[in-house]
Amino acid sequence: MKRSFIREILEAIDEETISFAGGLPSEKLFPAEDIKIATLKAMENPKIYQYGISNGINELRTQIAARYTKEGFPTTKDNVLITTGSQQAMYILAKYFEDKDITIEEPSYLGAMNIFRLNHLKMEGVKLENDGVNVEAFENSFKNTKLTYLIPDFQNPSATTYSDEKREKIADIIKKYDGILIEDSPYGELFFDKKNVSMSSKLPKNSFHLGSFSKTLVPSLRIGWIRADEELLKSLMIIKESIDLHSCGISQYILTEYLKDEKKYEKHLQDIRDDYEKKANFFSEQLNLIMPEFKHEKPKGGMFLYGTFGDGIDTFALVQECLKKKVVYVPGNQFYIDKIPNGEIRFNYTHSTFEQIEKGIKLIKSCL
Template identity: 80%
Template sequence: MKRSFIREILESIDENTISFAGGLPSEKLFPREDLKTATMKIFDNPKAFQYGLSNGITELREKIAARYTKEGFPTNKNNILITTGSQQAMYILAKFYESKDITIEEPSYLGAMNIFRLNHLKMHGIKLEDDGINIEGFKKSFKNTKLAYIIPDFQNPSATTYSDKKREEIAKIVEEEDGILIEDSPYSELYFDKKNISISSKIPKKSFHLGSFSKTLVPSLRIGWIRADEDLIKSLLIIKESIDLHSCGISQYILNEYLEDEVKYENHLQDIRDDYEKKANFFCEQLDKYLPEFKYQKPKGGMFLYGNLEGVDSFALVQKCIEKKVVYVPGNQFYIDKIPNGEIRFNYTHSSFEQIEKGIKLIKSCL
């Protein structure tokens, strides 16, 4: 096992470095006053400081379930398991399927790949195309693994969004092969145009749908969840209890209080979408202006922009960029074999407009 390149690089840079590396939300959009009000209210409730239910406080699970149901995906509180971020959700699932084979996208989320390695899951990477995973490759691999992990909405790292056709095809394959889909969905609310229907809603008994408030509210609360069939949730609960008994109760009560005003949360989500779309458009403009050799697909939402500098070792390039006080994540980190390539993942949500322009100009100078 090796540490995450992203976590290592974030520790090695200083406040003067322009970072396009981590998947950091914009701090100016954190609803600090509303969360402060919610926090003060929970101090009147002694239950907020007591041990809680392993699957999460009932009221919060009910609120999350209601959001699913409102979107046409019937869900109740027993379908929800609260986790310490969606990273823990993935760890619980990896432990549940320890030492099995799993079909994943390539490139794929680095954090998930590290968890799968730690739990001895053998990964089978299938090429990711502009509209989602290659279906022929997925079908062939899934026939053997019966288990898959994908990020259909504004994928990390590629920012790819699955087409409606591919969502239908994947659901059909999972159903026919009697397998299980792990659908990671931390970015689904960060759309610029429309929200896509989850694949899990088409196969509710054969899927785990992972969500998180880290990208839509604040990361430090560390509250995520798994939505699955009730019997599957009961199986995961045994693992969850052995790890931490339950996720932080104070965080759950603060979040639950904040979500009492659903309109306020919806307005907050729209503010994020508007801000991130402006940032994404500006990032693309600066790339076209200063780094036209970088070929990319314009994101439709999420937090990342991904592309390729053909003929360039992006891992070697980032070492030069660190010296110039600008960083990104080289694409080889998102592949199973980590062979050097020209691919790069940029995060555009955390930096200011001035930092975006300056950072891209610095990368051009290093190139």
């Protein structure tokens, strides 16, 4: 096992470094005053200081369930398990499916891949196309593994979003072989145009849908969740309880208080979408202007922009040079099972200012 390249990079840089590496939200958009008000209100409840139940406080699970139901995916609090971020959700699931084979996208989320390795899941990569995984290759793999991990909305790292057609086809394949989908959706609310229908809603008995407040509210609360069939969730409770008994009660009560004002949260989400869309467009424009040899698609949501120089450029070697000039990104080889160097890069555009974006791209260009 090796540590996450991204976490190591974040520790190695200083405040002068322009970082396009981590998936960090914009700190300017944190609703600090509203969370402060919610915190003071939550502190009036003496239960906030006590041990809680393992699956999460009832009111928070009810609030999350109501959002699913409103979107056309009938859900009750018994379908929701609160976790310490969606990273813990993935760990719980990986421990539950320990030693099994699993079909994943390539490229795929580095954090999930590390968890799968730690729990001895054998990963089979399927090529990710511009509208989702290659369907034929997916079926050839899934008919054997019967377990898959996918990020259909603004995928990390590629920013790819699955087409409606591929969502239907992949869901049909999972039904055909009576397998299990782990659908990771931390970016689903960060759409610039429209919100997509989750694949899990087509597979309520055969899916685990993972969500998080880290990208939409604040990361430090460390609250995520798993939405699944009640019987499937029961299988995970022993693992959850063996890790931490329950997720942070203080964070849960603060969130519950904050989410009582649904209109305020919806306005906050729209503010994030508007800001991130402007930054995504600007980042894409600057790449085309300053570094046109880097081929990419403009994001339609999420937090990342992905592309490639093609053959001949080793972006893992390039980032070592960029570090010296105080600009960093994540080389694409980190998101593949074999880690062979390639010409691909994942950029995070949400945390930087417009000035930092322009300056950072120019520094990378100077290192080429």
